[in-house]
Amino acid sequence: MRESLIVNRPDLPPGTPARAVVDLDAIRDNVRALRDHAPSSDLMAVVKADGYGHGMVPAARAALAGGATWLGVATAHEALALRAAGIDTRLLVWLLVPGAPFADLVGADVDVAVTAPWALQEVADGARAAGRTARVHLKVDTGLSRNGIMPADLPDVVRRAAVLEASGELRVAGVFSHLACADEPGHPSIARQAAAFDDAVRVVEAAGVRPEVRHLSNSAATLTARELHHDLVRPGIAVYGLSPVPQLGAPGDFGLRPAMTLEAWLAAVKAVPAGEGVSYGHLYTTPRDTMLGLVPLGYADGIPRHASGGAAGPGGPVAVGSGDAQRVLRIAGRVCMDQVVLDLGPDAPERSGDVVTLFGASDGVAHGAAVPNAEDWAQAAGTISYEIVTRIGVRVPRVYAGKEVLL
């Protein structure tokens, strides 16, 4: 572990209004737990989208410490940034557009997904320019109808790939696909996609092409569908300790713990009389004389405006106080660009400068925990925990914590 590349900032400037503390030990331990769920497969930790908002390079290092043997990203820029940080693990990139820097990717020893017929020629050209053999993974669309080669086009792509293998431009290192409804175990599309994937693997092998790895499982399938693990599983959200199947279990039920804690310091606590409208649009009215607390985070920081609180529904949850005075409150009124308001109650002990926790390493208040987690926020905003953590904005500094991974 190269310590110098792990960012740690206990030294945030005084007065920093909020921070996201990322527990790298949690990421490492989550990967260990996921390996136990898929004991006969390799594990590719998906670190796209800045490591789901946690910081791509630190998350990647922590995942490798937990036993990941591959990393996965969406974009060429992400792949090259990992290489620039000195991470030399097997690394797959799967969302490329015509004109993508194929020569740079092949030159950096990145495995490249071929997700559409056009990509084969561009990879081969990139390999020639880089002066080395490209490793490609054929991505087959088995029923997601998103990114991938349609089964009807697969035989022709495989035939061309076999020719390019023979001439040394590329080697087919993998065949993979992605599931549409893995988060709904038993959904009939899962068995259909699994069968279509098996068919695709047969088409590839019948052409004399021998991929090293077949892979299909995201986090949900890694946790709930052992028969789909194949040679490699590709969990993302579970690496960060969030449940991909919240209707089936909290993180702890799968041996996971959320890695990100989002905290802020109250910018003001003040007395307001009964009957006052709070925040834009006055969605919330103080029901009695009370104390309002001002939290310096808003939708520009990734706090969803759909988690506003008022007549339409309870707002996003925030843990305030400590010890016996600890409680979970709901946002009062609209989420603004930079701030939200809490109704702390008439006897609030809180003071300006006290810390509050929007979400953290817990199973969530929906499961009786004292501190909310990102899934609670997803519920309040009508979305999924993925969107909560990936959208925490650049204005919120990430602070890395961890006993072992940091050492």
Ligand SMILES: *Cc1c(COP(=O)(O)O)cnc(C)c1O
């Ligand atoms: C994002 C992604 C994953 C990880 O999905 P999770 O649901 O976060 O586990 C795996 N494979 C592909 C192709 C992806 O795009």
